[in-house]
Amino acid sequence: MTYANSDTEFRQDSPMAEFLRMERMPHIWCPGCGIGTVVNAFAEAVKKSGIDMDKLAVVSGIGCTGRVAGYVKLDSFHTTHGRAIPFATGLKLANPELKVVVVSGDGDLFGIGGNHFIHAARRNMDMVVICVNNFTYGMTGGQLTPTTPATAQASTTPYGNYEYPFSLPSLADAAGASYVARWTSLHARNVTQSIREAMNRKGFSFIEVIAPCTTLYARRNRLGDGLNALEYYQGDAEIAHGADTRTVDIDFQGKIKVGKFVDREKPTYLEAVNERYANVLGDEYQLYGKTQPEREEEARREAAARELEAERMRAEDEAMDEQEGA
Amino acid sequence: MAFGTIKNITGVVTINWNWCKGCGFCVGFCPTKALALSSEYNAKGYHPPYVKSPDDCRNCEFCQTICPEFAIYVRKQEEEEQTENEHA
């Protein structure tokens, strides 16, 4: 049966039924918008990693991407413009058992939220930040953001953008993020892979996903529709794992270097706090959040789960290699 | 491993006629070109896809992942039959 018998049946049978608030579908995003694809990739990552969805919290800001929190069937928070990251910081520190994922847009995270981003990265706060970068403030009608390429048209630079944009991987890397990756929404499976890696590690993980904004950025700049945008990504995205983050700038409709640029080990904020207090205050200090035996047991369990997940990903890679080779 | 012993996986696609906004991602990027835009309109005025060649669907799930509307999903042939039986 190609077309579902009824809307109700579709909502029940859809593989997204466990992950989305299906009663709120269809969503508000435009035809060809890349955000839905990112949500799909996120759902896949959650499913494949077997992470406990009860302990997963999503925080978003204001904007089109900010609406993601309202659609996922998790403990989710739709906060004020630019403040998703400090909110997520408080959430994580109050309940360190949570896995906190921030999903927000380029304007929200790097315009008004820029300061919060760099400090959370600096502290290596244990959270995943997924930035859907469509080079525009979509919800408010297509104004320029700190990532809008020079010469692009935006509603507040109607004669073309004269500002220098950020290179987000460079900013994240310089601020101290311990995991930085960039993909486009076309590379949906790679996005899933990166999100899985990010959720499976500790520390500040930043994933930038270049996505189309069909109604505003693409229309104002006469870039065609969503399909044209994806074809542009297909033609001009270049996988460059480990590239120097200072070399991955994006010019207007230029080459997009994608891949995992940074992945290093670094103590998280809470690990650093606990270590310092334990050193200075001695045996009397009880590690924040849990008792010592609880923490040790948890560390053992987490290390085993991480090894299992890494093993699973390795097995999948091998299986894919086998299929290709055979 | 001889080619003759490999069994092809076939997928069965389900599409939500009403939610589709006709972006064309699934049609454009299906690796086996199993989908095409239908000539009919849905209530919003878009052309949702139809499965042009069902036997070519390899259950790769790319259409499912790329669709921004969550309007298309695919299941392996056996799993789809199981679900249909449940509904019957």
Added chain:
Amino acid sequence: MSMPKTVAADPKGVLAGYHFLDGDHALAEGALAAGCRFFAGYPITPSTETAERFAERCPNAGGLFIQMEDEIASIAALIGGAWGGQKVMTVTSGPGFSLMMENIGLAAMTETPLVIANVQRAGPSTGLPTLVAQQDMMQARWGSHGDYRAIALCPDSPQECFDLAIEAFNLSETYRVPTFIMTDETVGHMHEKVVIPPADKIKVVPRNWYQGPKSDYRPYKFTGKDVAPMVKAGDGYRFHVTGLTHDERGYPALTVEQNKKVVTHLIEKIDSNADKIIRLEEKDVDGAEVVVVSYGITSRIVSKAVQDAKAAGIKTGSLRLITIWPFAEKRIRELAGKVKAIVVPEINYGQMVLEVERAAAGKCKVISVNHCGGAVHDPDTILAAIKEGAK
């Protein structure tokens, strides 16, 4: 709405005994005694000592302190922390208070319990950073955009800083509302005896955790005068919190009718429970010709002025506003019918006096004794006003 049950305080946070503390330090101790275990703050004179004390004390109490990058981050972290399950607090002064306003609106809209202490200093803008004022009183009521209610308390001594900190947490948990402690630089920096009772003598309102089946949980309740119980992230309730106008499930519902439901509830839950929230300290009000209404440090100067006025033969009473918001308009209206004049001294250019005038509705004279920020009143100016009122 029934009074919430209280439990004894967690002894880990209670530094029981006799202390010689300033108001800022007493605030931190009060927060710890009340069960606050997460503090996100930013340094600003004259409030920094509260943050410093919490940072020093919290590791031993099982709490966590983080100095955020600015006040906006601080309050955002507090709201996140509250939904992560902790009692949360921050401290600031005028400029920081202004920065926090947008997210105070988010806290009010999402009915998040949290406590913000504003150790007021002279403004506007950078003003006189190290000197006293009471210039943010109206801002506590109207600071964020839109219609909402918050609760504000005003201590007059370091002891009261401790006591009202606990009360602020209790009120914020009961009504799921941001609660302000409006102290000032003088109370914040004066050192006095502070008695911290043993933990089992301190009454703390625990968070009203939801107990029913997961599928029935609704984060909000817009009918009736009480508030919905809370849950915390990580317990499997899969709830949603948004600053958009929302329904009882917490989902965005952007209609006029829904906005009416939400805002009416935000207002009603405080206004209709005002009698339970408001605390006043009255002295010799019965039969008085003139009553002096004051709050915070000014009330300490008022006691001298009242003493002098009585010595001069004027029947004078005093009414100290311990609760600033909701405003005690019923009591003031009642008093206005019985006295010749109400004198309102404050270290600002007339803020709470506007509420007194509104409540008095012309039934008696209302004389304001303003003072610019930077210093406390000279009791003689208040005395002069009392004499004026007695004419």
